[in-house]
Amino acid sequence: MTTKPPRRVTLQDVAKHAGVSRATASLIVRNSPKVADSTREKVLQSMEELGYVYDRVAANLRSQSSMTIGTIITDVGNTFFAQLLLGVHQELEKHGYTVLLGTTYDSLKDQNRLISTMLENRVGGLLLCPVSESSSETVDRIKQLNIPIVLGIRELSGLACDYVGLDYKTGAYTAVTHLLGKGHKRVAFIGGIFESTTWTERMIGYRIAHEEAGIEIDDKLIIDSEPTREGGLKVIQQVMNHDNPPTAIFCFSDLIAFGAIIGLRKMGYTPGEDIDIVGFDNIPEAEISYPPLTTVSSFAQVTGTKAAKLLHKRIKEPGREIQRIIIEPELVKRESS
Amino acid sequence: MTTKPPRRVTLQDVAKHAGVSRATASLIVRNSPKVADSTREKVLQSMEELGYVYDRVAANLRSQSSMTIGTIITDVGNTFFAQLLLGVHQELEKHGYTVLLGTTYDSLKDQNRLISTMLENRVGGLLLCPVSESSSETVDRIKQLNIPIVLGIRELSGLACDYVGLDYKTGAYTAVTHLLGKGHKRVAFIGGIFESTTWTERMIGYRIAHEEAGIEIDDKLIIDSEPTREGGLKVIQQVMNHDNPPTAIFCFSDLIAFGAIIGLRKMGYTPGEDIDIVGFDNIPEAEISYPPLTTVSSFAQVTGTKAAKLLHKRIKEPGREIQRIIIEPELVKRESS
DNA sequence: CTGAAAGCGCTTACAG
DNA sequence: CTGAAAGCGCTTACAG
Numbered sequence: 001m002t003t004k005p006p007r008r009v010t011l012q013d014v015a016k017h018a019g020v021s022r023a024t025a026s027l028i029v030r031n032s033p034k035v036a037d038s039t040r041e042k043v044l045q046s047m048e049e050l051g052y053v054y055d056r057v058a059a060n061l062r063s064q065s066s067m068t069i070g071t072i073i074t075d076v077g078n079t080f081f082a083q084l085l086l087g088v089h090q091e092l093e094k095h096g097y098t099v100l101l102g103t104t105y106d107s108l109k110d111q112n113r114l115i116s117t118m119l120e121n122r123v124g125g126l127l128l129c130p131v132s133e134s135s136s137e138t139v140d141r142i143k144q145l146n147i148p149i150v151l152g153i154r155e156l157s158g159l160a161c162d163y164v165g166l167d168y169k170t171g172a173y174t175a176v177t178h179l180l181g182k183g184h185k186r187v188a189f190i191g192g193i194f195e196s197t198t199w200t201e202r203m204i205g206y207r208i209a210h211e212e213a214g215i216e217i218d219d220k221l222i223i224d225s226e227p228t229r230e231g232g233l234k235v236i237q238q239v240m241n242h243d244n245p246p247t248a249i250f251c252f253s254d255l256i257a258f259g260a261i262i263g264l265r266k267m268g269y270t271p272g273e274d275i276d277i278v279g280f281d282n283i284p285e286a287e288i289s290y291p292p293l294t295t296v297s298s299f300a301q302v303t304g305t306k307a308a309k310l311l312h313k314r315i316k317e318p319g320r321e322i323q324r325i326i327i328e329p330e331l332v333k334r335e336s337s
Numbered sequence: 338m339t340t341k342p343p344r345r346v347t348l349q350d351v352a353k354h355a356g357v358s359r360a361t362a363s364l365i366v367r368n369s370p371k372v373a374d375s376t377r378e379k380v381l382q383s384m385e386e387l388g389y390v391y392d393r394v395a396a397n398l399r400s401q402s403s404m405t406i407g408t409i410i411t412d413v414g415n416t417f418f419a420q421l422l423l424g425v426h427q428e429l430e431k432h433g434y435t436v437l438l439g440t441t442y443d444s445l446k447d448q449n450r451l452i453s454t455m456l457e458n459r460v461g462g463l464l465l466c467p468v469s470e471s472s473s474e475t476v477d478r479i480k481q482l483n484i485p486i487v488l489g490i491r492e493l494s495g496l497a498c499d500y501v502g503l504d505y506k507t508g509a510y511t512a513v514t515h516l517l518g519k520g521h522k523r524v525a526f527i528g529g530i531f532e533s534t535t536w537t538e539r540m541i542g543y544r545i546a547h548e549e550a551g552i553e554i555d556d557k558l559i560i561d562s563e564p565t566r567e568g569g570l571k572v573i574q575q576v577m578n579h580d581n582p583p584t585a586i587f588c589f590s591d592l593i594a595f596g597a598i599i600g601l602r603k604m605g606y607t608p609g610e611d612i613d614i615v616g617f618d619n620i621p622e623a624e625i626s627y628p629p630l631t632t633v634s635s636f637a638q639v640t641g642t643k644a645a646k647l648l649h650k651r652i653k654e655p656g657r658e659i660q661r662i663i664i665e666p667e668l669v670k671r672e673s674s
Numbered sequence: 675c676t677g678a679a680a681g682c683g684c685t686t687a688c689a690g
Numbered sequence: 691c692t693g694a695a696a697g698c699g700c701t702t703a704c705a706g
Contacts, residue, residue: 010683021692026685035691053482056457058398058683061698068437068458076426077621077638082419089413089440098454100405101438103426117435120393121405145390258625284414288595290627301414347699358676363701372675395699398682 009052018046029054060122069311070118070126072102072111078255079283080300081129084152087304088127095312097124106131106227111138119145125311129153132196148314152307154198155324162314164307164325168198171296171329172205175278176250178294178331180213182276184248188221190235190260192252199224199252202280206250221246225256232259240267247275248337254279254286254295257336261289276337292334299327346389355383366391403461406648409439409451410466415592416620417637418466421489424641425464432649434461443468448475456482462648466490469533485651489644491535492661499651501644501662505535508633508666509542512615513587515631515668517550519613521585525558527572527597529589536561536589539617543587558583562593569596577604584612585674591616591623591632594673598626613674629671636664 015025020043027035028043046052060066071088073081085101092099100123102114111131115138118126125148130138136159142149143161150162172189179187189206192199203222210217223239225231232255239246240263251257257279264271271277272291279286282297306325313320352362357380364372365380383389397403406429410418422438429436437460439451448468452475455463462485467475473496479486480498487499509526516524526543529536540559547554560576562568569592576583577600588594594616598608606612609628616623619634643662650657 008683012683021694023685023693024691027691030685039691051481053453054457055459055683057394057459058698059685061395061398061700062683062685064698075423076413076419077423079416079419082413082416086412086414086440089438098458099438101426101436103423116390120391121435122392122394144388262625285622285625288599288622288627289625290629292627345699349699358678360677360701361675364675367701376675392699395682396701398684399699399701401682 008055009050010055011052014043014046014050014052017050018043066122066124067097068100068121068123069097069308070100070102070114070121070123072104072114072118072126072128074104074106074129074131076101076103079285080253080255080281080298083283083300084129084304084307087301087306088308089304091305091308092312097312104129104131108133108138115142119147123147125149125315127152127307127311130156132193132198146318148311148318150307150311150314152303154196157197160322162310162323164303164310165327166298166303167326167328168201169205169208171280171298172202172250173209174205174329174331175280175296176206176209177213178333179248179250179276179278179337180209180215182248182337184246184276185215186218186221186244186246187248187250188223188239188246189250190223190239190252191225191232191256192227194224202252218244224252227253227255229255229259229262232256233263234259236260236263237267240264240269249275249277251277251279254281254283254293256280257293257295258285258289261291261293261336272336278331278337282332286332286334289336291336294334294337295332296329297332298329303327345392346387347392348389351380351383351387351389354387355380397459403459404434405437405458405460406434406645407437407439407451407455407458407460407463409441409448409455409464411441411443411468413438413440416622417590417592417618417635420620420637421466421641421644424638424643425645426641428642428645429649434649441466441468445470445475452479456484460484462486462652464489464644464648467493469530469535483655485648485655487644487648487651489640491533494534497659499647499660501640501647502664503635503640504663504665505538506542506545508617508635509539509587510546511542511666511668512617512633513543513546514550515670516585516587516613516615516674517546517552519585519674521583521613522552523555523558523581523583524585524587525560525576525583526587527560527576527589528562528569528593529564531561539589555581561589564590564592566592566596566599569593570600571596573597573600574604577601577606586612586614588614588616591618591620591630593617594630594632595622595626598628598630598673609673615668615674619669623669623671626673628673631671631674632669633666634669635666640664 011025015022104111108131129152136156155163223235225235261271279293279295282295286293286295348362352359441448445468466489473493492500560572562572601608616630616632619632623630623632
């Protein structure tokens, strides 16, 4: 049944075949310039003939290095994170890293498990989009082991750590100011999770916009939910059943906005005409939705790219100063408001 | 500057601290039942105290095994693949694998490079969605090294290899029959790349549907393109400028359909009223697009799950028969036709 | 359960 | 450039 698989071809085999020492062969796989071209040719030829495959794992073990990067995000099925991952991936590949992927679905337990797995796999660095309930202990563990880490999207308070994220406050401020500027007096803020900093920050922007416009906030127009389309669908119905319903909606994310749009239609409203809406993220779907969604762009892919660049720098230069990169959001006006 | 990082805590250290042999400690990290509970407790306690992190890489090197799986897809930014990856990822995690991610953007060169990287990283198995120009040699290389592989989405002709894909022919047949059944005589087939089997299969379904309905095909209504929204936008304009334009459009994918919808509006048509449209894939965006897209569901996530299951089986039982899993698509009727 | 030894495939350091 | 040796952190096999 099991014809024993042929033994793996080793660098030793290649060296013998090419008539050189193992040390020389090792120099060649590592692209060292200290080898005569003629020797190099001969050895490469032998590798070809024998079907040699470099064993990066063994090499990393010996040299105590690693070219794999752990990337932990919330959900690949969420376009926002898919775009972010895209940015991370493209940037890291440029530098020859390969990425080990993990998804938490915002569960702390999963996050801890994933971090352990990544560490056990000797990642050379970690890119973490922390779950909402993360405490700084999560990351302390990693820092103690001296492995380079950068945080994305969500910052952990009181933690000296590289970070790439968005200016959520300004994003929310811009969105809400846009709605107030259209004459709305009752602007709801729906979706997202109260406890998370990404929600709190938006809330601050929402508040400042109201203060500047001299409009009172009705706390009943602020309802949180799971950060999904289903969450948006549920919460829009709650808020519209208010005695004195809002005339415009600021949504925590585009996903929430899509749920809200579906909900509004169900209730007989025409989103974008009866009720103005603005989303957050500007995921690709926002452009083709009906009505096309006015939203705050959070540049997911760029965020990913910058986070990857930062991690690369941190790996190359562990002693460098902690850096925080805050991306400025932009309002993209379309037809929903 | 560089305070030398503290030496990694090894199993040896743990054993010494707990007063047991290294062999015993090794049994414990591997969850062997052959250890007395009291000993286990003592050792786990020591690990905790010392901050021990299991080195899976070293373990795999010694035991010649691997718990990482390479997954190579075309594009994470494309929701179809993101959904597929989601399925793969969830299933593999269940069995304790971690996934190494690669994206080809349909470039053969990138695919070859990625495969090399995966092999060098000693993956325990490979899940490959081959680029359109793949030849069977690509995969032969992997099979020779005896590493388990399963193909997804696109099958390579003349290759004995596990495969999970869709019945594209039936999918196209169902879609086109739906349009012909609504009385259309001129149904275009736009987008996708001629050379790829995923296109050819759809073409067969398109043809059979026409034959059964007794309607002649006008070859000028068949135009290919890049499989992107931009591709769809370009090609819809070409086909609508025909002397005798189509009254309905069968699109290679939802992405193409979204491009087509935008293009039709630009030209003054009302998609779903003047011109009927059906897409392919049923990505999440299809539901919220305007008009909501009638499309053929290709169950991306399920495909991913099945492919992952198949790979797991292949790894556990290398001698088992080659298996092909063909998923039956379903027409999802919405408002675009 | 222990203890000592060998080995996975590589890199490193060193004398020539 | 070569050659012989040691070591990365683990598992394996074996005698006790």
